[in-house]
Amino acid sequence: QVQLVESGGGLVQPGGSLRLSCAASRIIFSIYTMGWYRQAPGKQRELVAAITSGGSTNYADSVKGRFTISRDNAKNTVYLQMNNLKPEDTAVYYCNADGPGWRNDNYWGQGTQVTVSS
Numbered sequence: 001q002v003q004l005v006e007s008g009g010g011l012v013q014p015g016g017s018l019r020l021s022c023a024a025s026r027i028i029f030s031i032y033t034m035g036w037y038r039q040a041p042g043k044q045r046e047l048v049a050a051i052t053s054g055g056s057t058n059y060a061d062s063v064k065g066r067f068t069i070s071r072d073n074a075k076n077t078v079y080l081q082m083n084n085l086k087p088e089d090t091a092v093y094y095c096n097a098d099g100p101g102w103r104n105d106n107y108w109g110q111g112t113q114v115t116v117s118s
Helices: none
Strands: 003-007 010-012 018-025 033-039 046-051 057-059 067-072 077-082 091-098 106-108 112-116
Touching (some): 003 091, 018 033, 057 067
């Protein structure tokens, strides 16, 4: 059974930083596009950032310049460094693994809560 386990969420004041981690198991991690999504109460889940197997990244406009996604294929882990956090970043953050087209598989973690509040 594929597992994606997120960690690093919590309560932080506006302007603060957090680093989320997502450890994957039972997948060939290096061939997957890894992404971070978030869902705030009453809103749809949205893509925050993604990193391809080749290391290309893309970000939601709302987090550009503040968040950085990275991956360590040796550790089967993807990270999301979040700086200058704002109250509107409050959400449950989910890790996603999207397989290449020939595999056609997709997996989600259980989510980790990030709350930005003074």
